[in-house]
Amino acid sequence: MRTPSGxxxxxxxxxxxxxLAASPSPYHAVASAAERLEKAGFRQVEETDAWDGTTGGKYVLRGGAIVAWYVPESASPHTPFRIVGAHTDSPNLRVKPQPDAGAHGWRQVAVEIYGGPLLNSWLDRDLGLAGRLSLRDGTSRLVNIDRPLLRVPQLAIHMDRNVPTDGLKLDKQKHMQPIWGLGDDVDEGDLIRFLEEETGLAEGEVTGWDLMTYSVEPPAYLGRDRELVAGPRMDNLLSVHAATAALTAVAAGDDLPYIPVLAAFDHEENGSQSDTGADGPLLGSVLERSVFARGGSYEDRARAFAGTVCLSSDTGHAVHPNYAERHDPTHHPRANGGPILKVNVNNRYATDGAGRSVFAAACEKAGVPFQSFVSNNAMPCGTTIGPITAARHGIKTVDIGVAILSMHSVRELCGADDPYLLANALVAFLEG
Known part of the structure; x- marks a missing residue:
């Protein structure tokens, strides 16, 4: 492994x-990123306030999304942006509007499947509960019950003898409702009253909620030489963390030819169509307001966007040793082999040849190796926020990321060197 120069x-x-451990929900992830930005001198700006053209680091929070940027003293109204895009959400089990359920002496929490989780990975896990509580006075409060609280119990093999031959078959409605206690009667309002007590709120103060389960098992090194990392929500908090670290690193210097930007969106796992998703107006609004706050015109906005490049950073697939035939035979990304360049000629990824050159130059500057990923022609290809960003804003976009195993599992696996190799490449990209 080469030593990166970043x-x-x-x-x-x-x-x-x-x-990862501090970010069990998108709301916690943006709070964690904002805390790091604040320590680096960034300041929060409200979307409802008038913006000025002052230099320095700024960020906007909206629900589970954050957009942060750094304006150098040398920036003009038409200075292009260098953007790293990512997403804060991960597939999981989310609490329904009427959460209290149960049967046969068990108390349960009614959940809905969010995104495309590997359902079997959620069975027999000790689960916590985290998210956002909306209060009667119009404010909100983050909540995190970071202890074993719920569990989705698997049916014993003695009652499902066909599992060894037919495989495990799970009904999303019937089989994925977690238990969290004992009781013969469904107690309406029990879960929310419990959360009010846990967070020091008065009974009846919570009027809305966005809650999700997560495995309370912490991230850990794995392997003989600790060369791997196992942990939750790497798809895609690994990229959010790397982009936050890269942005704060480049903001230490003020001779940047571009305006570096972090854009971490919510709801990628279910299509990005929300006010906090990549298919919403948030990024475009922030970039335009930044141009106009510096005295720019629509012509300046057009010039800035025309010179802008975005790296859409998301996890991808490392070659699986037990299923190598599922991968393209000539593209086998390996753990600790450096970040991957993701290509699909049908625009499931946004990368083209010019974009490859931009990323290759950043990796060369950072002293970081990189790999290429394409899907097997016989397999459908996933997608990212990359094509959405390119089409919605007319911005040159390149899809990259880190190769992992067990994507969409409650615990995923990556090489222990790849996160910092990605972060060093992002620094070189943002520096231009």
Whole structure:
């Protein structure tokens, strides 16, 4: 492994593990990122306020999304942006509007399937509960019950003898409702009253909620030489963490030819169509307001967007040793082989040849190796926020990321070196 020339080493990976543990929901993830930005001198600006053209680091929070940017003193109204895009959400089990359920002496929590989780990975896990509580006074409060609270119990093999031959078959409605206690009667309002008590709120103060389950098992090094990391929500908090670290690193210098931007969106796992998703207006609004706040015109906005490049950073697939035939035979990304360039000629990824050159130049500057990923022609290809960003804003976009195993599992697996290799490449990209 080459030593990268950027600021990050294995300590970045250990910091990633702390970030994952502190970010059980998109709302916690943006709060964690904002805290790091604040320590680096960034300040929050409200969307409802008038913006000025002052230089320095700024960020906007909206629900589970964050957009942060740094304006150098040399920036003109038509200075292009360098954007790293990512997403804060991960597939999981989310609490329904009427959460209290149960049967046969068990108390349960009614959940809905969010995104495309590997359902079997959620069975027999100790689950916590986290998210956002909306209060009667119009404010909100983050909540995190970081202890074993719920569990989705698997049916014993003695009652499902066909599993060894037919495989496990799970009904999303009947089989994925977690238990969290004992009781013969469904107690309406029980879960929310419990959360009010846990967060020091008065009974009846919570009038809305966005809650989700998560595995309370912490991230950990894995392997003989600790060369792997196992942990939750790497898709895609690994990229959110790397982009946050890269933005704060480049903001230490003020001779940047571009305006570096972090754009981490919610709802990628279910299509990005929300006010906090990549298919919403948030990024375009922030970029335009930044141009206009610096005295720019629509012509300046057009010039800035025309010179802008976005790296859409999301996890991808490392070659699986037990299923190598599912991969393209000539493209086998490996753990600790460096970030991957994701290509699909049918625009499931936004990368083209010119975009490849931009990323290759950043990796060369950072002293970081990179790999290429394409899907097997016989397999459908996933997608990212990359094509959405390119089409919605007319911005040159390149899809990249880190190769992992077990994507969409409650615990995913990556090489321990790849997170800091990605972060060093992002620094070089943002620096131009």
């Amino acid at each position: 600021p990050f080493d294995r300590g970045h990976t250990e910091d990633l593990m702390s970030f």
